[in-house]
Amino acid sequence: xxxxxGYNDEVTGTDHWNAWKPAQQEFxxxxxxxxxGYTADQTEIPAIKVNADSxxxxxxxxxxxxxxxxxxxxxxxxxxxxxxxxxxxxxxxGSANYNTKNDIDGYKAQH
Numbered sequence: 001x002x003x004x005x006g007y008n009d010e011v012t013g014t015d016h017w018n019a020w021k022p023a024q025q026e027f028x029x030x031x032x033x034x035x036x037g038y039t040a041d042q043t044e045i046p047a048i049k050v051n052a053d054s055x056x057x058x059x060x061x062x063x064x065x066x067x068x069x070x071x072x073x074x075x076x077x078x079x080x081x082x083x084x085x086x087x088x089x090x091x092x093x094g095s096a097n098y099n100t101k102n103d104i105d106g107y108k109a110q111h
Contacts, residue, residue, distance in 0.1 A: 002052040020052040037092030038063040065091035074103060083107065 002025070006017035029047045032040040041062045048057065070088040075081070084103065088096035 004052070024049050024051050026050075032061045035063055037066050037068070039066055065094060068092055068094075068096075070096045070098065072098070072100060074107065 002020045002022070004018050004020045006015055008015050026047055026049045030045045032043055032045070034040075041064065042059075045059045045061070050057070068090050070086075070090060072086045072088075074083045074085070076083055086098065086103070088098045090096040
């Protein structure tokens with residue numbers, strides 16, 4: 001916060017303002033929050049100095065979904081043998097565009 005005082009010259013009707021106090025302030029740097037499965041384009045917003053006449057400051061951190069890998073193993077309940085493994089690539093909170101239904105139906109058809 002900044003403060004200043006002043007006075008009004010009642011003869012001339014003119015306002016007279018003293019200097020802002022403090023003359024300058026500094027916002028400390030801010031680390032970007034970590035979000036599991038995502039990567040920030042800026043790990044930290046650097047410290048910045050402002051004065052009473054500074055414009056509003058807005059900084060945006062953009063997060064990108066990380067690559068993810070999906071492994072689905074089909075295991076025979078009787079023998080414990082892995083019948084098939086399906087691997088799909090995707091991104092955090094995205095779809096791997098894979099559904100197990102057709103594979104399970106195929107194994108059911110084989111009894």
